[in-house]
Amino acid sequence: MNNATEIRDATESSDPIIKFDKVVKRFGDHVVLDELDFEVQRGEKVTIIGPSGSGKSTVLRVLMTLEPINDGVVYVGGEPLWHQRRGDELIPAGEPHLREMRSHMGMVFQQFNLFPHMTVLRNLTEAPVQVLGINKAEAKKRGMELLEMVGLTDQADKYPHQLSGGQQQRVGIARALAMRPKVMLFDEPTSALDPELVGEVLNVIRSLADEHDLTMLLVTHEMHFARQVSDRICFFDQGRIKEQGKPEDIFTAPKEERTKAFLKAVLDPDD
Amino acid sequence: MFFGIEWDTSSQWAFAVSIFPILLHGLVITLEATVVGFFIALALGLVLAALKSAPTRFIRWPAKLLTEFIRDTPLLIQLFFLFYVLPEFGLTLPAFLTGALALGVQYSAYTSEVYRGGLEAVASGQREAARALNLAPARTFTHIILPQAIPRIIPALGNYLVSIMKDVPVLGVVTVLEMLGVARIIGDRTGGYLIPLTMVGGIYLILTIIASLGVRYLDTHLPKRGLSLK
Numbered sequence: 001m002n003n004a005t006e007i008r009d010a011t012e013s014s015d016p017i018i019k020f021d022k023v024v025k026r027f028g029d030h031v032v033l034d035e036l037d038f039e040v041q042r043g044e045k046v047t048i049i050g051p052s053g054s055g056k057s058t059v060l061r062v063l064m065t066l067e068p069i070n071d072g073v074v075y076v077g078g079e080p081l082w083h084q085r086r087g088d089e090l091i092p093a094g095e096p097h098l099r100e101m102r103s104h105m106g107m108v109f110q111q112f113n114l115f116p117h118m119t120v121l122r123n124l125t126e127a128p129v130q131v132l133g134i135n136k137a138e139a140k141k142r143g144m145e146l147l148e149m150v151g152l153t154d155q156a157d158k159y160p161h162q163l164s165g166g167q168q169q170r171v172g173i174a175r176a177l178a179m180r181p182k183v184m185l186f187d188e189p190t191s192a193l194d195p196e197l198v199g200e201v202l203n204v205i206r207s208l209a210d211e212h213d214l215t216m217l218l219v220t221h222e223m224h225f226a227r228q229v230s231d232r233i234c235f236f237d238q239g240r241i242k243e244q245g246k247p248e249d250i251f252t253a254p255k256e257e258r259t260k261a262f263l264k265a266v267l268d269p270d271d
Numbered sequence: 272m273f274f275g276i277e278w279d280t281s282s283q284w285a286f287a288v289s290i291f292p293i294l295l296h297g298l299v300i301t302l303e304a305t306v307v308g309f310f311i312a313l314a315l316g317l318v319l320a321a322l323k324s325a326p327t328r329f330i331r332w333p334a335k336l337l338t339e340f341i342r343d344t345p346l347l348i349q350l351f352f353l354f355y356v357l358p359e360f361g362l363t364l365p366a367f368l369t370g371a372l373a374l375g376v377q378y379s380a381y382t383s384e385v386y387r388g389g390l391e392a393v394a395s396g397q398r399e400a401a402r403a404l405n406l407a408p409a410r411t412f413t414h415i416i417l418p419q420a421i422p423r424i425i426p427a428l429g430n431y432l433v434s435i436m437k438d439v440p441v442l443g444v445v446t447v448l449e450m451l452g453v454a455r456i457i458g459d460r461t462g463g464y465l466i467p468l469t470m471v472g473g474i475y476l477i478l479t480i481i482a483s484l485g486v487r488y489l490d491t492h493l494p495k496r497g498l499s500l501k
């Protein structure tokens with residue numbers, strides 16, 4: 001295959017925006033992603049569910065380039081993420097390539113990870129100004145728009161610790177969006193929240209799910225919500241996709257025993 | 272007579288009052304040695320901290336070994352090395368500088384750990400968030416990590432400033448005329464040690480209390496969450 005066709009292929013929208021090709025991730029002897037094959041289409045909203053330790057977070061962290069892989073290839077927008085091309089070969093990626101690839105992704109963390117010494121607005125403008133080179137006034141304007149979107153315009157000058165957990169996570173979402181990513185990664189965005197604050201965060205994510213172009217990859221234990229917003233549910237088990245399909249199929253008629261057992265445990269934990 | 276100042280031995284009070292300005296001369300040397308030693312410790316500690324977190328172990332290990340060596344040996348050894356050994360290699364420094372340098376070297380081992388501890392105490396999620404936002408490593412360090420580390424680092428450094436001040440009398444052995452040495456000489460010449468030594472103890476006590484209050488003030492008033500950026 002010559003380069004020209006490769007590049008045309010990469011930009012064609014029918015290709016998956018994310019593709020894991022036999023990806024292996026190990027921590028020592030512990031295999032966390034076991035020759036994982038996984039694809040996400042452009043604009044698709046995919047929810048990853050599965051037991052603790054099955055590798056859900058690792059998939060997102062690999063995509064965000066927070067965790068390198070041991071084998072296989074990850075593609076984002078047709079370009080290898082952890083490799084770069086040299087002729088026909090793939091060699092390990094250098095930092096400039098990783099920087100370039102990273103700009104396509106935004107991540108929302110379970111623990112929010114807001115910058116505690118920066119005001120809410122500064123949290124939203126720091127990276128756009130420093131990384132994208134947007135001027136301060138423009139970045140602030142855009143930051144305020146994002147705050148409006150997540151319903152927090154009145155909190156712009158406060159510091160994160162002055163906000164509730166739910167508000168902090170909404171800022172976390174706005175901060176990721178400020179970099180205009182094509183793919184949003186959510187790693188259990190509501191798991192650290194008091195139950196009464198979960199809804200406000202899910203509402204923001206739900207409104208994002210309506211955006212046609214945005215690809216979303218969500219790890220959550222909120223099964224009801226996952227069912228509403230996802231195009232596809234992937235059930236992970238031991239570093240592989242054990243079962244995947246439309247939400248109604250997975251939730252009402254799972255085929256695999258492991259999936260049934262998992263769903264039974266999370267949906268009616270009192271049994 | 273000392274530093275051109277006469278003492279008055281007519282009464283204990285008069286003696287105390289008359290030697291006070293002489294002790295202040297010594298105090299100035301003590302404070303100078305403290306400050307110079309402290310700044311050397313701050314700078315050298317930074318270098319050591321950087322070396323200890325270098326990407327290759329061929330730099331990390333020697334730096335760690337050096338830190339351990341400095342920490343596990345008495346200050347006097349560093350001092351003797353600088354004062355007696357360096358001249359054997361043709362490098363002779365003035366006594367004061369030698370002393371300040373010895374203090375700086377000794378305390379750089381501690382300050383380097385303070386820096387490292389302060390930086391490592393910043394939650395790993397902060398680095399990950401910065402990376403996810405594609406902030407450059409240098410920007411991440413200066414604007415995300417450092418502002419959060421400084422409030423932990425400064426009070427700890429303040430404590431070492433006090434320790435350095437209390438270690439200055441050791442420099443007396445290489446002829447630096449710091450305050451305690453001055454007091455001893457006054458005692459030697461007048462035969463009365465009780466008053467000058469007690470006064471030095473008192474002055475140290477006052478300085479230490481002031482410094483400790485300063486450190487405590489910093490500790491409670493520096494924002495725990497980091498130096499704020501609007």
Ligand SMILES: Nc1ncnc2c1ncn2[C@@H]1O[C@H](COP(=O)(O)OP(=O)(O)OP(=O)(O)O)[C@@H](O)[C@H]1O
Nearest residue numbers: 027028030032050051052053054055056057058059
């Ligand atoms: N830095 C690390 N060092 C060693 N082991 C790790 C590390 N990070 C993750 N692991 C291990 O990798 C496995 C998969 O972790 P991962 O965080 O992807 O699981 P998860 O599916 O997100 O689980 P959870 O629902 O608990 O968040 C776990 O067994 C975890 O202990």
Ligand SMILES: [Mg+2]
Nearest residue numbers: 056057058188
């Ligand atoms: Mg996880």
